[in-house]
Amino acid sequence: MVRVLFVCTGNTCRSPMAEKLFRQMAQEHMLAAEARSAGVAAADGTPMSKHAATVIREAGCPTEHRSRSLEQEDVDWADLILTMTQGHKRTILQMFPYTVEKVYTLQEYAWNDSEQKQMRMEWEAFMAELQTKQALGETIAPAEHERMQQLADHLRDDDIADPFGGTEEHYRIVAEEIRYAVDKLVRKLAQDAGGGAST
Structure with missing residues (x-):
């Protein structure tokens, strides 16, 4: 049994869509899994946004949902925590470094x-180094600025944009991006569980 936690900002759009799609696809693939979702800045008890509910209903998923703020119990429960953006990931790592x-x-x-993963690790380590230099009042050299730009140019954008405030079609586009990623997941x-499905 794998336990997956999906995280976004308010837990009314992206992460609940990911959770519902994941549950549906896990069942189709006979994958033993549980899923939850939460938000790093969520108000507890808010329903899924209207457009998100419409789009997820079209996909054949249930729309019952109440937003939840991310808690330590959630991160301890999860085997895998999947965020919608690098910003969400950084927030979780700051809150729960372990x-x-x-x-x-x-x-x-x-x-x-693997190449992107290595580059992302290099980028994060490099940025931490530059932030430390800035905090100590040291000057960032032109070569360091150039390296920062080179890394940034080659990093894939892993963020899934927030559709909040957008049109129903905007939500549909975001839901399709999530659906594609969740299918691969x-x-x-x-x-990995020996189910024989291929990526």
């Missing part, structure tokens, strides 16, 4: 690109 081995963006984990987990 989760470093199990928190990724949804797209980062679904695509499982479920196939990967099923294969």
